[in-house]
Amino acid sequence: MLKVLLVDDDSEFTDVAYQIIEFLGHEVSVAGTLKEAKQWLEHQQFDHILLDFMLPDGSGLHLIDELKSNSENETFITLITGHPSVKGMLAGLCGPKVNYLVKPIQREDIEQVLNRKSKKPTKKNHKALHFGCLIGESAPMQELYLMIERVAKTSANVMLMGESGVGKEVVAQAIHSASECDGPLVATNCGALSKELIGSELFGHEKGAFTGAVGRKDGVFERAEHGTLFLDEVTEMPIDMQPNLLRVLESKRVTRLGGTKEIDVNCRVVSATNRSIQDLAESKMLREDVYFRLAVFPIDIPPLRKRKEDIPLLAKAFLDELNSENGTSFAWNESQLSRLSDYSWPGNVRELRHTVHRAFIMSDPDTSTVDLPSSFASPFATKQSASNQISAGQTIENVEKELIRATLEKVDGSKTLAAEMLGISTKTLYNRLHAYGDFAE
Amino acid sequence: MTLEDDGNSNLRTMIHDARGPLNRISMNAELVKLVLENDMPREKAIEALNKIIVACQDCSEKLQSISDSQKNSDV
Numbered sequence: 456m457l458k459v460l461l462v463d464d465d466s467e468f469t470d471v472a473y474q475i476i477e478f479l480g481h482e483v484s485v486a487g488t489l490k491e492a493k494q495w496l497e498h499q500q501f502d503h504i505l506l507d508f509m510l511p512d513g514s515g516l517h518l519i520d521e522l523k524s525n526s527e528n529e530t531f532i533t534l535i536t537g538h539p540s541v542k543g544m545l546a547g548l549c550g551p552k553v554n555y556l557v558k559p560i561q562r563e564d565i566e567q568v569l570n571r572k573s574k575k576p577t578k579k580n581h582k583a584l585h586f587g588c589l590i591g592e593s594a595p596m597q598e599l600y601l602m603i604e605r606v607a608k609t610s611a612n613v614m615l616m617g618e619s620g621v622g623k624e625v626v627a628q629a630i631h632s633a634s635e636c637d638g639p640l641v642a643t644n645c646g647a648l649s650k651e652l653i654g655s656e657l658f659g660h661e662k663g664a665f666t667g668a669v670g671r672k673d674g675v676f677e678r679a680e681h682g683t684l685f686l687d688e689v690t691e692m693p694i695d696m697q698p699n700l701l702r703v704l705e706s707k708r709v710t711r712l713g714g715t716k717e718i719d720v721n722c723r724v725v726s727a728t729n730r731s732i733q734d735l736a737e738s739k740m741l742r743e744d745v746y747f748r749l750a751v752f753p754i755d756i757p758p759l760r761k762r763k764e765d766i767p768l769l770a771k772a773f774l775d776e777l778n779s780e781n782g783t784s785f786a787w788n789e790s791q792l793s794r795l796s797d798y799s800w801p802g803n804v805r806e807l808r809h810t811v812h813r814a815f816i817m818s819d820p821d822t823s824t825v826d827l828p829s830s831f832a833s834p835f836a837t838k839q840s841a842s843n844q845i846s847a848g849q850t851i852e853n854v855e856k857e858l859i860r861a862t863l864e865k866v867d868g869s870k871t872l873a874a875e876m877l878g879i880s881t882k883t884l885y886n887r888l889h890a891y892g893d894f895a896e
Numbered sequence: 897m898t899l900e901d902d903g904n905s906n907l908r909t910m911i912h913d914a915r916g917p918l919n920r921i922s923m924n925a926e927l928v929k930l931v932l933e934n935d936m937p938r939e940k941a942i943e944a945l946n947k948i949i950v951a952c953q954d955c956s957e958k959l960q961s962i963s964d965s966q967k968n969s970d971v
Contacts, residue, residue: 467947471923474940476931476946509912538916558915559922562930 457481458499462492462515463507465533475562481569489513493521501530503569505556508536519553533568535560541662583768586629589622590772591765595757599626601785606752607633612704614689615727616751617756620805623727626756630725631683638682638722643675644732646691653696654712656705660754664713676709679696679722689726689749690740697742704748724749759800759807767792769804774825785818785825856891859884910962917955924948 459481463469469485476483484499486492489512495501504522506515515534522530522636533556556564583590584598606613607630611626615623624642631640635876648656657665659674686692692700703709704724708717726749728735735741759766770787778784787795800806810831818826866872874884924944929943 465920467920467951468916468923471920471927471944471947474927475923475930478934537912537919558919560919561922562926 457502458484460501460504462486464511489626504532506532506534508534528591542624572834582618586632588628589627590769593762593764595762602754603633604628610723611751612724612749614753618727618803620803621756622804627685627725638680640683641675641679642685644687646688650693658709660712661714676720682722684722684724685728688732690728697745701745759803763796766796770795770811773808777815791827914958917951920951921948
């Protein structure tokens, strides 16, 4: 139980905060002015002070100065402010025993500031975070950090490429943070929107532009003004919509659907795809001109198997996060970390996070040992092991034979089903089996 | 301080003031959650909900005054 002093001139807020803090198991005293707060402090020692920044008889900072002058004082202070901009100033002004909350406050915020012990591991995690969100110290990640740092200084459009689950959205967030731009990061998934809706999502619409357009809507280009627009799965955008996108990228002007006025837009576009450059060229899913506009600076995000030394760091960070959310203290042992590092993680960081979460749920809450499953097998693992069987140097005949064998095995030997799955006629399948001889009936 | 700085400062103060009722709404909503989750007397929840309604009106008035002040500065 902590002894808490709540200093705020808004009596309605202090009434309700009093009840909540008391419910959390702490003893609360209330002051409405600096003078009252000083009177309390003359007679009592408090563990924590929740202090409004602006009080009728002066700033809360005066009280901090007074407490700081007493070197033996162990009181922790949380400044409550209605100005989000004040937090930057406070970060420089205040020592380790002072933090801040921005109004409107939630119960969780109060719990977190009062329960500093449970917050400490989270702080430790932040040290290992690059650009506030990326984890990893391996050589491929260092290369990635360098690229992010360089491109952040420019306004160039970036295309992120990498397998599914490598964390493309997190890299987009890192570029946005490193850019220190004034606008927001706006994300949209081009693969999740229907052909009819994508135009309205990207470019916005005017009221009455189409049935159901009951009001005006700003598109993502407008919403990301002076910030970053993240277009996920950009290659899934319908090809007939791409000329419109190209026009906006070239002219930096957008016209809402049903509108006539051109609006200037100014944002960096970070797009993402899980297709390789070769795929992009062969599949023709993305127009060449659009590609060159989007991929002014292409970045390849390495798959997890190519940065195995980061696996323990990531596993620890994910577990710390779950520990902090649930008030637990599970930890990995060396053999578990080495098992995690040995696996290939075809579903990349997303799959690792999922495995850690599943293991966390399965673990006995009375112990601190994580219950890691005996196998990490997943649909992705099957996919990879199958593709691993094909390597350069094999003959087409051998690969075909292996494919037929695996398909027959999958459908328990049914020729009709196997032929259907392989996209050939049953007669052709019989001919092939006859030619191979060894596993023909 | 220029006239524009002065206007911005007024606007910041008005936005700061609008966060007061928002804060009361947020905290009273948290109290309602506590009451419901912990089988506490429902009168406490009703009292908190009434305070939320009053704070919503208060917030609305403060937003209106921001809007009015912007109109005046446009003129």
